[in-house]
Amino acid sequence: METPEGLDQHFRFLVLALETQARGTQIFLLDPVRKGMPKLHSRKRYIDNLKTVVDNECFGLIHSRASLSRSLVNRVRAAQRICDSLARIGDILVSVAEQAADHSCREFQAAMDVEGTFSPITAGLAPIQRALAKGKMDAALSICRVGSELDRACANGAEKLMAALQEGGDPGHLVSVLCVLRDLGRVGCELLNIGEAILFSILGEHIDIEQFHALKKTLSKSGRADSVESIDYRAIKGTRSGCRVGEVRGAGTRHEAGSRIYKEGPLEKIRREKENNSRWQQYCPGLVPEVYSFHAQGKNGSLLLEFLPGETLDAVIRSAEEAVVKSALDTLERTLFAVWDRTAVTAPRATDYIHQIQARLADVLAVHPAFFRESTSVGRAAAHSVRELLTGCAAIEKELAAPVSVFIHGDFNTSNVVYNNATGRVHFIDLHRSRDFDYVQDASVFLVSLFRTPVFDADCRRRINGAIGRFHKGVEAFSIQRGDASFAVRLALALARSFYTSTRFELNTDFARAMYNRALFLLEKVQGFQGGDWAAFRFPEEVLYY
Incomplete structure (x- = not known):
């Protein structure tokens, strides 16, 4: 791994200063006459100065060079994170000494195992510099393990002190020792952060230790021979559902055939995606990615999925040639309507579109506080408030059960459709919201995702509007057929x-x-038609175009 000499030297001095500070704090707690506080404060100032030097070198390195390798950038970013944690450890150690200053060595030794508590701190600090400089995965994991064990040991010690207090123990020194243990537990958390920062420098993505173990077990269950140390992991998509999505590729592998998609997040969503994936495979084999392995751990779950080569539909519409766009849309409509025909159930199905607005209203208003119109009037003309429109349309919706339901995608955005021009096939991804429901939901989400495409060039907008028009006509034809x-x-x-x-x-x-x-226009149009024959309601197609 590349090594900027100046950065490495100052970083090493910083780690050594923390090791010395940890030993000095331990000695102070064991010292019957409590000497050494000025030296601890002096060394704390030295630590702060070194942190500033390393910070400046990190920023200077990133901004002064025209091009840096990915591994070096990751290492510099990790060094900055580690410096923050080391400085916080330095603050904690001084705080621990200050709390112990008013109590005797004997009192502290009676209430806590000073040497046993500080031993893992020095064990966690010692390998930091080498682990970062050499990219040592085993050392990073060891630091994480030490941090977790220290945090757990301090929590257990604190529980025993709380019990002693409840039994009538002397609060004079027990409370101080309790505070010291709480602080040393925070050192464990900082060591865990340091280990995870080193993992980031190796893998190139932020991943906590639990996610790392989930990735390792998921890869193992899939039967892949790669060790975690040898894989290239890259985040490829940020989701709003709280899931982590990344591409996993064997070291040295450049071809897409060697890639897999790793998805980790809340267990319920991951399990639902796995189950929905199975249903999609039944209805249309090959339409969705194959699941290679599933792993559940606590409240989280993870999947290893087939990597589907191609471009998302929004990218195709924005930049591909006209013939490719037409082929993609043709294939999508043919595939989608075939699935709808295959899964259609002719039976009334209640919908909840207004409820979905109401459930997300707080999130909308947090971004756009003005998007909640109050009722207004000018002479005899009146405009309903948003609240009145939603209440009125919710009552109308109860009378409008969908006569047919299908197995919908549930989040049918253009970014969740992949088109492979080489094979002429489309694929669906991100399936945790799939369910049996009104096909109109998928249609509306897809149409608005086209509308929302953040491109306003006249030619590209014409292409987007063309895609909107043809998809609307296709869905309308399906409704007539049904x-x-x-x-x-x-x-x-x-x-x-x-x-x-x-x-x-x-x-x-x-x-x-x-x-x-x-x-608002659509809600007003629906409310204004109340009492009429809904079969005669005219949908204002012009709202679809920008």
């Missing part, structure tokens, strides 16, 4: 839901307001 008389009004409610709730992801106020106004 004799769906309330399709138009349900589409209006579903689009109002998608337009309104999408504003929480859009910081461009003008564009967000364009979606907000369309949502």
